[in-house]
Amino acid sequence: MDQLQILQPFSDWVSDVLVEIPDETNAFVFNIYEENDAYLVDITGTTDYDEANESWTESINWDSGEELFIIPKEKFEGDWEEIHDTIAESLEALIEVDNELSDALCDSDAVAVGFIDGDLEIIWQAE
Secondary structure: OOHHHHHHHHHHHHHHHOOOOOOOOOEEEEEEEEOOOEEEEEEEEEOOOOOOOHHHHHOEEEEOOOOOEEEEHHHOOOOHHHHHHHHHHHHHHHHHOOOHHHHHHHOOOEEEEEEOOOOOEEEEEOO
Protein backbone atom coordinates (compact mmCIF):
# COMPACT_ATOMS: atom_id res chain seq x y z
CA MET A 1 0.00 0.00 0.00
CA ASP A 2 1.59 3.27 -1.10
CA GLN A 3 0.49 6.91 -1.21
CA LEU A 4 -1.66 6.37 -4.31
CA GLN A 5 -3.43 3.41 -2.71
CA ILE A 6 -3.95 5.33 0.54
CA LEU A 7 -5.07 8.64 -0.99
CA GLN A 8 -8.68 7.78 -1.87
CA PRO A 9 -9.63 5.91 1.32
CA PHE A 10 -7.78 8.57 3.36
CA SER A 11 -9.65 11.35 1.56
CA ASP A 12 -12.97 9.56 2.14
CA TRP A 13 -12.17 9.16 5.84
CA VAL A 14 -11.20 12.82 6.27
CA SER A 15 -14.42 13.86 4.50
CA ASP A 16 -16.47 11.63 6.79
CA VAL A 17 -14.94 12.85 10.06
CA LEU A 18 -14.29 16.51 9.26
CA VAL A 19 -17.83 17.61 10.08
CA GLU A 20 -19.37 19.93 12.65
CA ILE A 21 -16.07 21.71 13.27
CA PRO A 22 -16.46 24.50 15.86
CA ASP A 23 -15.89 28.00 14.48
CA GLU A 24 -13.14 28.53 17.06
CA THR A 25 -10.96 25.82 15.47
CA ASN A 26 -7.78 27.48 14.20
CA ALA A 27 -5.57 24.50 13.33
CA PHE A 28 -5.70 20.76 12.63
CA VAL A 29 -3.27 18.05 13.69
CA PHE A 30 -3.24 14.63 12.05
CA ASN A 31 -1.82 12.38 14.78
CA ILE A 32 -0.19 9.08 13.81
CA TYR A 33 0.01 6.18 16.28
CA GLU A 34 1.91 2.94 15.84
CA GLU A 35 0.31 -0.24 17.16
CA ASN A 36 1.65 -3.78 16.88
CA ASP A 37 -0.25 -4.56 13.70
CA ALA A 38 -1.32 -1.18 12.29
CA TYR A 39 -0.75 2.54 12.00
CA LEU A 40 -3.66 4.66 13.22
CA VAL A 41 -4.48 8.27 12.38
CA ASP A 42 -6.85 10.65 14.15
CA ILE A 43 -7.48 14.37 13.80
CA THR A 44 -7.60 17.04 16.46
CA GLY A 45 -8.68 20.63 16.06
CA THR A 46 -7.20 23.35 18.25
CA THR A 47 -8.23 26.86 19.17
CA ASP A 48 -4.64 28.13 19.06
CA TYR A 49 -1.77 28.06 16.63
CA ASP A 50 1.73 29.33 17.32
CA GLU A 51 4.41 28.35 14.84
CA ALA A 52 7.16 28.99 17.40
CA ASN A 53 5.64 26.92 20.23
CA GLU A 54 4.16 23.43 19.75
CA SER A 55 2.13 23.75 22.95
CA TRP A 56 -0.67 25.06 20.70
CA THR A 57 -1.52 21.41 20.06
CA GLU A 58 -2.80 21.14 23.64
CA SER A 59 -5.72 23.55 23.12
CA ILE A 60 -7.95 20.85 21.64
CA ASN A 61 -11.55 21.82 20.99
CA TRP A 62 -12.51 19.07 18.52
CA ASP A 63 -11.37 15.57 17.62
CA SER A 64 -12.33 12.74 15.32
CA GLY A 65 -13.18 10.57 18.33
CA GLU A 66 -13.34 6.85 17.75
CA GLU A 67 -13.20 7.33 13.97
CA LEU A 68 -9.63 6.32 13.14
CA PHE A 69 -7.96 5.80 9.80
CA ILE A 70 -6.32 2.38 10.03
CA ILE A 71 -3.44 1.17 7.87
CA PRO A 72 -2.64 -2.50 8.57
CA LYS A 73 1.10 -3.11 8.68
CA GLU A 74 0.63 -6.21 6.55
CA LYS A 75 -0.50 -3.92 3.70
CA PHE A 76 2.17 -1.25 4.18
CA GLU A 77 5.76 -2.44 4.04
CA GLY A 78 7.43 0.84 4.98
CA ASP A 79 8.78 1.96 8.32
CA TRP A 80 7.43 4.75 10.55
CA GLU A 81 9.18 7.46 8.52
CA GLU A 82 7.61 6.20 5.31
CA ILE A 83 4.11 6.10 6.80
CA HIS A 84 4.62 9.65 8.08
CA ASP A 85 5.71 10.77 4.60
CA THR A 86 2.80 8.94 2.97
CA ILE A 87 0.23 10.61 5.25
CA ALA A 88 1.93 14.01 4.77
CA GLU A 89 1.91 13.61 0.97
CA SER A 90 -1.73 12.52 1.05
CA LEU A 91 -2.62 15.64 3.06
CA GLU A 92 -0.72 17.85 0.63
CA ALA A 93 -2.64 16.26 -2.24
CA LEU A 94 -5.97 16.85 -0.45
CA ILE A 95 -5.12 20.50 0.15
CA GLU A 96 -4.09 21.08 -3.48
CA VAL A 97 -7.52 20.03 -4.77
CA ASP A 98 -9.97 22.91 -4.81
CA ASN A 99 -13.05 21.44 -3.11
CA GLU A 100 -15.02 21.58 0.15
CA LEU A 101 -12.53 19.35 1.94
CA SER A 102 -9.52 21.52 1.09
CA ASP A 103 -11.58 24.61 1.94
CA ALA A 104 -12.40 23.16 5.37
CA LEU A 105 -8.75 22.38 6.08
CA CYS A 106 -7.48 25.71 4.74
CA ASP A 107 -10.10 27.68 6.66
CA SER A 108 -7.63 27.37 9.54
CA ASP A 109 -4.22 28.80 10.39
CA ALA A 110 -2.34 25.54 9.91
CA VAL A 111 -2.51 21.83 9.18
CA ALA A 112 0.14 19.58 10.74
CA VAL A 113 1.00 15.90 10.83
CA GLY A 114 3.19 13.84 13.13
CA PHE A 115 3.54 10.84 15.35
CA ILE A 116 2.00 11.32 18.75
CA ASP A 117 4.71 12.51 21.15
CA GLY A 118 6.95 13.32 18.17
CA ASP A 119 7.80 16.34 16.09
CA LEU A 120 5.13 17.92 13.92
CA GLU A 121 5.47 18.80 10.28
CA ILE A 122 3.44 21.79 9.15
CA ILE A 123 1.81 20.74 5.88
CA TRP A 124 -0.06 23.97 5.25
CA GLN A 125 0.00 27.37 6.90
CA ALA A 126 -2.06 30.50 6.24
CA GLU A 127 -0.09 33.37 4.80
